[in-house]
Amino acid sequence: MMTSREIVRRTLEYTGPERVARSFGDSDFCSTHCTANTHATKWEEIGGGRWERLDEWGNTWGRVDPTSKGEVTKGVLEDLSAVDSYEFPDYSRPEDYACVRERRAQALDKWLIGGMPGFDFNIARKMRKLDQYLMDLVLEADRTHELHDHIDVMLEDMIRNYAAAGVDSVMFPEDWGTQNQTLINPDMWQEEFYPRFEKLCGLAHNLGIKVFMHSCGKIEDIVPGLMEAGIDVLQFDQPDLHGINMLADHQKRGKITFWCPVDIQKTLQQRDEIVIRNRAKEMLDRLWRGRGGFIAGYYGDNASIGLEPKWQNYACDEFRKPGTSAPTLRGNAWPRASM
Numbered sequence: 001m002m003t004s005r006e007i008v009r010r011t012l013e014y015t016g017p018e019r020v021a022r023s024f025g026d027s028d029f030c031s032t033h034c035t036a037n038t039h040a041t042k043w044e045e046i047g048g049g050r051w052e053r054l055d056e057w058g059n060t061w062g063r064v065d066p067t068s069k070g071e072v073t074k075g076v077l078e079d080l081s082a083v084d085s086y087e088f089p090d091y092s093r094p095e096d097y098a099c100v101r102e103r104r105a106q107a108l109d110k111w112l113i114g115g116m117p118g119f120d121f122n123i124a125r126k127m128r129k130l131d132q133y134l135m136d137l138v139l140e141a142d143r144t145h146e147l148h149d150h151i152d153v154m155l156e157d158m159i160r161n162y163a164a165a166g167v168d169s170v171m172f173p174e175d176w177g178t179q180n181q182t183l184i185n186p187d188m189w190q191e192e193f194y195p196r197f198e199k200l201c202g203l204a205h206n207l208g209i210k211v212f213m214h215s216c217g218k219i220e221d222i223v224p225g226l227m228e229a230g231i232d233v234l235q236f237d238q239p240d241l242h243g244i245n246m247l248a249d250h251q252k253r254g255k256i257t258f259w260c261p262v263d264i265q266k267t268l269q270q271r272d273e274i275v276i277r278n279r280a281k282e283m284l285d286r287l288w289r290g291r292g293g294f295i296a297g298y299y300g301d302n303a304s305i306g307l308e309p310k311w312q313n314y315a316c317d318e319f320r321k322p323g324t325s326a327p328t329l330r331g332n333a334w335p336r337a338s339m
Contacts, residue, residue: 004028005168008111011292012210012232014255020288021111023259024298024316030110031171032103034161036096038089039076056089056117059126075129080136080143088150092157097165104166113212114162116172119155120148120196137188148196155200163207169232170204170211177217179241186221194225201230212259218242227254235259237299239283240266248286251293258287259295262315264305271307273314280318288322 002010002018008028010017021028038056043063046052051063051070063070077086104112117123124147125133136144162170176182182189201211212233213226218241226234227250234256239247240263247258260283262268267279280296288294296319302309 003109005109005111008168008295011295012255012257014292016291020284020294020296020319020322022296022298022316022319024296024312025320028111028295029113030103030107031113031115032100032167033115034091034096034158035099036089036091036093043070055126057123057127072126072129075127075132077127077147080128080140080147083143083147083150086150088154090157091154091161094161094164097161100162100165100167111169112167114158114165114167114170114209116155116158116162116170118172118174119193119200120151121176121193122172122174123151124148134184137184137192141192145192148192152196152200156203159200159204159209160207163204163209167209169209171214171233171235172212173214175216176222177215177219177241180218182219182221183217186225189222190225194229197226197229197231205230220246223250223256224253227256231256233257233259233295235295235297237261237264237297238266239263244282244286251287255293257293257295259297260287261297261299261312264299268299268305268307268311268315271311273311276311276314277318280315284319284322290322 004021005028007017007019008021011021023029039054039058040056041054043051043053043066045066049064051066052073053061053070055061055072058076059072060074060076061070062073077083100112100114124144127133127147128136133144159170176184176189204211210232211230212235213231214235216237219226220242223234223242236242236258237260239258239260250256251258262276262279262283267276270276283294283296296316298312298316299305302312
């Protein structure tokens with residue numbers, strides 16, 4: 001019987017895991033984070049039912065209740081000229097990854113994911129707030145490029161230390177899309193961000209680890225570029241925004257793995273057991289196909305999407321069903337028709 005670690009590896013390589021990799025129930029994954037000192041503070045009530053905290057970069061977050069995630073209300077960089085004097089968190093110290101090494105030793109059979117705060121876009125958009133940052137990309141291109149350079153150095157330190165501490169992959173969130181389109185022009189993405197993705201993914205791969213990326217929204221325009229740059233797994237909570245057939249088409253171009261629950265906004269919200277089960281089956285038939293390329297996901301906050309757990313459990317039940325042995329491979333590669 002394959003370990004979880006082997007199931008995930010074979011999933012990414014399209015070499016026939018014995019079952020579908022999954023992130024629910026007895027999950028095939030465990031996660032870890034480093035303990036580097038940052039600017040982060042805890043939430044504090046500031047009066048009038050309002051709460052505030054600082055994140056790792058020093059951005060101010062606010063919320064109007066005691067439990068929600070909140071949002072950035074003030075970026076730490078009021079002007080891009082402050083980049084040169086800004087003190088980035090130091091992720092270069094190997095001793096800050098001791099807990100990662102401990103986690104590796106405790107979970108040898110699991111696929112270990114080292115959490116990262118994002119790549120350039122997710123970090124810089126908070127330091128400047130999104131609307132201002134999108135203008136910066138056009139009006140302050142040189143200064144924004146400089147900010148990205150600083151961030152990349154910090155991310156390279158994280159990747160090196162995570163790899164040395166024994167993770168199997170790193171994973172970062174970066175929400176590139178709205179419900180309708182990618183947030184920036186695809187040509188700008190290709191010019192400013194593609195080379196950075198390629199460099200960071202290349203570093204990770206050279207160190208023997210994979211790169212997982214979560215993104216919300218419709219990002220169809222940049223998926224081919226993400227694949228080419230070296231992203232190994234794309235985690236989508238709304239796969240229906242892209243379309244299951246479109247995701248399957250991407251798999252014909254390269255060994256990209258999609259990690260998805262049944263769509264949390266379209267399919268699950270129908271609260272229809274048959275519809276949910278059928279969509280889960282379709283995802284397996286189109287994206288997994290016995291060879292790999294698909295990880296069955298679970299959205300971890302049912303309350304925030306207004307659902308009882310039973311609706312996702314129907315999908316999980318279907319995801320568990322495919323057989324316990326993979327189809328026969330021809331040598332080390334799948335026949336073209338399977339791709």
